[in-house]
Amino acid sequence: MTESRTTLYIVYTALGILLFITLFPIALMVLNSVKPSTQIVENPLAWPEVFRWDNFTRAWDDARFGRTLWNSVVLTTLTIVLVCTTGSLSAYVLARRKIKTWKVVTFYLLATTTAPIQLFLFPLYFGFARLGLINNPLAVACIYTAVYSPFAIMLLRTYFLAVPKELEEAALVDGATHWQVFRRVFLPIVSPGILTVALIIGLYSWNEFLVATTFLQGRDRLTAVVSFFQLSGQYTSDWGEIMAAALIIVLPVVVLFVALQRRFIEGMAGGSVKG
Incomplete structure:
Protein backbone atom coordinates (compact mmCIF):
# COMPACT_ATOMS: atom_id res chain seq x y z
CA MET A 1 0.00 0.00 0.00
CA THR A 2 2.83 2.36 0.93
CA GLU A 3 4.75 1.56 -2.25
CA SER A 4 1.63 2.17 -4.33
CA ARG A 5 1.06 5.56 -2.68
CA THR A 6 4.72 6.50 -3.16
CA THR A 7 4.51 5.58 -6.83
CA LEU A 8 1.36 7.66 -7.15
CA TYR A 9 3.10 10.68 -5.59
CA ILE A 10 6.05 10.30 -7.95
CA VAL A 11 3.75 10.11 -10.97
CA TYR A 12 1.77 13.18 -9.90
CA THR A 13 4.96 15.10 -9.18
CA ALA A 14 6.38 14.26 -12.59
CA LEU A 15 3.09 15.23 -14.26
CA GLY A 16 3.02 18.50 -12.28
CA ILE A 17 6.55 19.35 -13.43
CA LEU A 18 5.69 18.57 -17.06
CA LEU A 19 2.50 20.64 -16.78
CA PHE A 20 4.48 23.59 -15.42
CA ILE A 21 7.06 23.30 -18.22
CA THR A 22 4.25 23.21 -20.79
CA LEU A 23 2.10 26.03 -19.43
CA PHE A 24 4.82 28.42 -18.26
CA PRO A 25 5.69 29.79 -21.73
CA ILE A 26 1.99 30.27 -22.51
CA ALA A 27 1.38 32.05 -19.21
CA LEU A 28 4.42 34.25 -19.82
CA MET A 29 3.15 35.12 -23.30
CA VAL A 30 -0.28 36.07 -21.92
CA LEU A 31 1.31 38.16 -19.16
CA ASN A 32 3.61 40.06 -21.51
CA SER A 33 0.93 40.62 -24.14
CA VAL A 34 -0.60 43.38 -21.98
CA LYS A 35 2.65 45.03 -20.84
CA PRO A 36 4.63 47.93 -22.31
CA SER A 37 7.69 46.89 -24.25
CA THR A 38 10.05 48.67 -21.84
CA PRO A 48 2.10 44.68 -15.56
CA GLU A 49 2.36 48.17 -14.11
CA VAL A 50 -0.01 49.41 -16.81
CA PHE A 51 -2.26 47.15 -18.87
CA ARG A 52 -1.67 47.93 -22.56
CA TRP A 53 -4.77 46.48 -24.25
CA ASP A 54 -3.89 48.47 -27.36
CA ASN A 55 -1.13 45.92 -28.00
CA PHE A 56 -3.79 43.68 -29.52
CA THR A 57 -5.29 46.36 -31.79
CA ARG A 58 -1.85 47.44 -33.02
CA ALA A 59 -0.82 43.82 -33.60
CA TRP A 60 -4.04 43.14 -35.51
CA ASP A 61 -3.54 46.19 -37.75
CA ASP A 62 0.24 45.96 -38.26
CA ALA A 63 0.20 42.23 -39.02
CA ARG A 64 -2.96 42.60 -41.12
CA PHE A 65 -4.45 39.63 -39.29
CA GLY A 66 -7.85 40.23 -40.83
CA ARG A 67 -6.34 39.09 -44.15
CA THR A 68 -3.46 36.84 -43.11
CA LEU A 69 -5.51 34.76 -40.66
CA TRP A 70 -8.00 34.10 -43.45
CA ASN A 71 -5.12 33.06 -45.74
CA SER A 72 -3.95 30.62 -43.06
CA VAL A 73 -7.46 29.23 -42.66
CA VAL A 74 -7.79 28.67 -46.42
CA LEU A 75 -4.36 27.06 -46.74
CA THR A 76 -4.87 24.85 -43.69
CA THR A 77 -8.33 23.75 -44.86
CA LEU A 78 -7.06 22.87 -48.33
CA THR A 79 -4.21 20.86 -46.85
CA ILE A 80 -6.47 18.96 -44.45
CA VAL A 81 -8.92 18.06 -47.22
CA LEU A 82 -6.18 16.89 -49.58
CA VAL A 83 -4.24 14.92 -46.95
CA CYS A 84 -7.31 13.23 -45.45
CA THR A 85 -8.68 12.33 -48.90
CA THR A 86 -5.50 10.94 -50.43
CA GLY A 87 -4.28 9.46 -47.12
CA SER A 88 -7.49 7.57 -46.36
CA LEU A 89 -7.74 6.15 -49.88
CA SER A 90 -4.09 5.06 -49.88
CA ALA A 91 -4.32 3.64 -46.37
CA TYR A 92 -7.43 1.64 -47.29
CA VAL A 93 -5.68 0.00 -50.24
CA LEU A 94 -2.51 -0.73 -48.29
CA ALA A 95 -4.45 -2.21 -45.38
CA ARG A 96 -7.09 -4.29 -47.17
CA ARG A 97 -5.17 -5.47 -50.23
CA LYS A 98 -2.16 -7.78 -50.38
CA ILE A 99 0.79 -5.68 -51.51
CA LYS A 100 3.82 -7.78 -52.44
CA THR A 101 6.14 -4.78 -52.27
CA TRP A 102 4.81 -3.63 -48.88
CA LYS A 103 8.32 -3.51 -47.36
CA VAL A 104 9.46 -1.24 -50.17
CA VAL A 105 6.42 0.96 -49.70
CA THR A 106 7.05 1.12 -45.94
CA PHE A 107 10.67 2.11 -46.51
CA TYR A 108 9.57 4.81 -48.96
CA LEU A 109 6.98 6.23 -46.55
CA LEU A 110 9.44 6.27 -43.66
CA ALA A 111 12.16 7.84 -45.82
CA THR A 112 9.86 10.60 -47.08
CA THR A 113 8.65 11.25 -43.54
CA THR A 114 12.17 11.84 -42.25
CA ALA A 115 13.51 13.70 -45.31
CA PRO A 116 13.76 17.47 -44.62
CA ILE A 117 11.82 19.78 -46.93
CA GLN A 118 14.99 21.86 -47.45
CA LEU A 119 16.26 19.15 -49.82
CA PHE A 120 13.42 19.85 -52.27
CA LEU A 121 12.90 23.57 -51.70
CA PHE A 122 15.01 24.97 -54.54
CA PRO A 123 13.92 22.47 -57.24
CA LEU A 124 10.30 23.00 -56.22
CA TYR A 125 10.64 26.76 -56.32
CA PHE A 126 12.16 26.85 -59.79
CA GLY A 127 9.60 24.37 -61.08
CA PHE A 128 6.67 26.26 -59.57
CA ALA A 129 8.06 29.55 -60.86
CA ARG A 130 8.15 28.20 -64.42
CA LEU A 131 4.58 26.96 -64.06
CA GLY A 132 3.40 30.29 -62.65
CA LEU A 133 2.34 28.75 -59.33
CA ILE A 134 4.07 31.19 -56.99
CA ASN A 135 1.54 32.90 -54.69
CA ASN A 136 -0.93 30.06 -55.32
CA PRO A 137 -2.36 28.64 -52.05
CA LEU A 138 -3.51 25.44 -53.76
CA ALA A 139 0.03 24.78 -55.01
CA VAL A 140 1.41 25.26 -51.49
CA ALA A 141 -1.31 22.95 -50.14
CA CYS A 142 -0.11 20.32 -52.63
CA ILE A 143 3.43 20.66 -51.23
CA TYR A 144 2.12 20.23 -47.71
CA THR A 145 0.12 17.21 -48.87
CA ALA A 146 3.23 15.57 -50.30
CA VAL A 147 5.15 16.25 -47.08
CA TYR A 148 2.47 15.18 -44.59
CA SER A 149 0.77 12.32 -46.48
CA PRO A 150 3.29 9.58 -45.54
CA PHE A 151 2.58 10.18 -41.85
CA ALA A 152 -1.17 10.24 -42.47
CA ILE A 153 -1.06 7.02 -44.49
CA MET A 154 0.96 5.14 -41.86
CA LEU A 155 -1.39 6.26 -39.09
CA LEU A 156 -4.65 5.67 -40.95
CA ARG A 157 -3.52 2.23 -42.11
CA THR A 158 -3.62 1.02 -38.51
CA TYR A 159 -7.28 2.05 -38.27
CA PHE A 160 -8.23 0.20 -41.44
CA LEU A 161 -6.39 -2.89 -40.23
CA ALA A 162 -8.43 -2.84 -37.01
CA VAL A 163 -11.73 -3.14 -38.90
CA PRO A 164 -12.91 -6.80 -38.95
CA LYS A 165 -12.72 -8.45 -42.37
CA GLU A 166 -16.19 -9.89 -41.84
CA LEU A 167 -17.74 -6.43 -42.28
CA GLU A 168 -16.06 -5.99 -45.65
CA GLU A 169 -16.92 -9.51 -46.80
CA ALA A 170 -20.58 -9.10 -45.77
CA ALA A 171 -20.88 -5.84 -47.66
CA LEU A 172 -19.32 -7.37 -50.79
CA VAL A 173 -21.66 -10.36 -50.59
CA ASP A 174 -24.61 -7.96 -50.43
CA GLY A 175 -23.48 -6.51 -53.75
CA ALA A 176 -21.64 -3.39 -52.62
CA THR A 177 -18.73 -2.16 -54.70
CA HIS A 178 -15.31 -1.53 -53.16
CA TRP A 179 -15.99 2.21 -53.30
CA GLN A 180 -19.27 1.75 -51.42
CA VAL A 181 -17.54 -0.46 -48.86
CA PHE A 182 -14.90 2.20 -48.34
CA ARG A 183 -17.37 5.08 -48.11
CA ARG A 184 -20.24 3.50 -46.15
CA VAL A 185 -18.51 0.86 -44.03
CA PHE A 186 -14.94 1.93 -43.37
CA LEU A 187 -15.12 5.73 -43.24
CA PRO A 188 -17.63 5.88 -40.35
CA ILE A 189 -15.54 3.41 -38.35
CA VAL A 190 -12.17 5.11 -38.94
CA SER A 191 -13.54 8.66 -38.55
CA PRO A 192 -11.71 9.15 -35.19
CA GLY A 193 -8.45 8.45 -36.98
CA ILE A 194 -9.29 10.89 -39.77
CA LEU A 195 -10.10 13.54 -37.16
CA THR A 196 -6.77 12.89 -35.45
CA VAL A 197 -4.92 13.27 -38.72
CA ALA A 198 -6.88 16.44 -39.52
CA LEU A 199 -5.93 18.01 -36.18
CA ILE A 200 -2.24 17.12 -36.45
CA ILE A 201 -1.93 18.17 -40.09
CA GLY A 202 -3.91 21.32 -39.40
CA LEU A 203 -1.52 22.25 -36.60
CA TYR A 204 1.51 21.60 -38.82
CA SER A 205 0.07 23.64 -41.68
CA TRP A 206 -1.02 26.52 -39.44
CA ASN A 207 2.46 26.90 -37.93
CA GLU A 208 4.53 26.16 -41.06
CA PHE A 209 6.86 29.00 -42.01
CA LEU A 210 9.58 27.99 -44.49
CA VAL A 211 7.43 26.83 -47.41
CA ALA A 212 4.84 29.58 -46.83
CA THR A 213 7.40 32.39 -46.88
CA THR A 214 9.09 30.91 -49.98
CA PHE A 215 6.05 30.30 -52.19
CA LEU A 216 3.60 32.93 -50.90
CA GLN A 217 5.42 36.22 -51.44
CA GLY A 218 2.56 38.53 -52.35
CA ARG A 219 1.41 40.92 -49.64
CA ASP A 220 -2.16 39.67 -49.94
CA ARG A 221 -1.05 36.01 -49.81
CA LEU A 222 0.96 36.04 -46.58
CA THR A 223 -0.06 33.65 -43.82
CA ALA A 224 -0.48 34.71 -40.20
CA VAL A 225 2.83 33.15 -39.13
CA VAL A 226 4.76 35.00 -41.85
CA SER A 227 3.09 38.32 -41.04
CA PHE A 228 3.89 37.71 -37.36
CA PHE A 229 7.56 37.23 -38.23
CA GLN A 230 7.59 40.55 -40.06
CA LEU A 231 6.58 42.40 -36.87
CA SER A 232 10.11 41.95 -35.56
CA GLY A 233 12.30 44.88 -36.62
CA GLN A 234 15.94 44.69 -37.61
CA TYR A 235 17.16 46.81 -34.69
CA THR A 236 14.20 47.31 -32.37
CA SER A 237 11.03 45.38 -31.66
CA ASP A 238 7.84 46.15 -29.77
CA TRP A 239 7.73 43.04 -27.59
CA GLY A 240 4.31 43.84 -26.19
CA GLU A 241 2.85 43.94 -29.67
CA ILE A 242 4.74 40.79 -30.65
CA MET A 243 3.43 38.87 -27.62
CA ALA A 244 -0.12 40.04 -28.39
CA ALA A 245 0.26 38.90 -32.00
CA ALA A 246 1.58 35.52 -30.85
CA LEU A 247 -1.43 35.11 -28.58
CA ILE A 248 -3.79 35.92 -31.46
CA ILE A 249 -2.17 33.20 -33.59
CA VAL A 250 -2.06 30.58 -30.84
CA LEU A 251 -5.57 31.14 -29.46
CA PRO A 252 -7.58 29.55 -32.33
CA VAL A 253 -5.44 26.41 -32.23
CA VAL A 254 -5.74 26.07 -28.44
CA VAL A 255 -9.52 26.57 -28.52
CA LEU A 256 -9.93 24.00 -31.30
CA PHE A 257 -7.73 21.45 -29.55
CA VAL A 258 -9.51 21.87 -26.20
CA ALA A 259 -12.89 21.47 -27.91
CA LEU A 260 -11.82 18.27 -29.66
CA GLN A 261 -9.32 16.88 -27.17
CA ARG A 262 -11.45 13.87 -26.21
CA ARG A 263 -11.86 12.79 -29.82
CA PHE A 264 -8.16 13.44 -30.43
CA ILE A 265 -7.08 11.25 -27.49
CA GLU A 266 -9.49 8.49 -28.57
CA GLY A 267 -8.10 8.70 -32.09
CA MET A 268 -4.48 8.45 -30.92
CA ALA A 269 -5.34 5.47 -28.72
CA GLY A 270 -7.12 3.76 -31.60
CA GLY A 271 -4.12 4.35 -33.84
CA SER A 272 -1.87 2.36 -31.52
CA VAL A 273 -3.15 -0.91 -32.97
CA LYS A 274 -0.30 -2.75 -34.66
CA GLY A 275 -0.65 -3.77 -38.28
Missing part, protein backbone atom coordinates in the same frame (compact mmCIF):
# COMPACT_ATOMS: atom_id res chain seq x y z
CA GLN A 39 8.73 46.73 -18.86
CA ILE A 40 9.11 43.43 -20.74
CA VAL A 41 12.76 44.23 -21.41
CA GLU A 42 13.34 45.19 -17.77
CA ASN A 43 11.58 42.19 -16.21
CA PRO A 44 9.45 39.81 -18.30
CA LEU A 45 8.26 38.01 -15.13
CA ALA A 46 6.89 41.13 -13.39
CA TRP A 47 3.19 41.93 -13.11
